[in-house]
Amino acid sequence: MTPPPERKQVLLRLDPAVYEALARWASDELRSANAQIEFLLRRALSDAGRLPSTARPIPKRGRPPATRREEQQE
Structure with missing residues (x-):
């Protein structure tokens, strides 16, 4: 898998x-x-119909969601 x-x-x-x-x-x-x-910039590009379909979504920031195992330990 390539990064x-x-x-x-x-x-x-x-x-x-x-x-x-x-x-x-x-x-x-x-x-x-x-x-x-x-x-x-992304909103302006989208409104103008110029946002490339290959543009990846903006990465999510903050704490990742808990996994089931973490939820059961709490």
């Missing part, structure tokens, strides 16, 4: 006021600024 391709890293220069507004918005939605940027 998934690495996520692409890009340098992004933003006006400080735009970044602060973005960071506040991300915080309100419990996302990092980076995750918020990706979310917004």
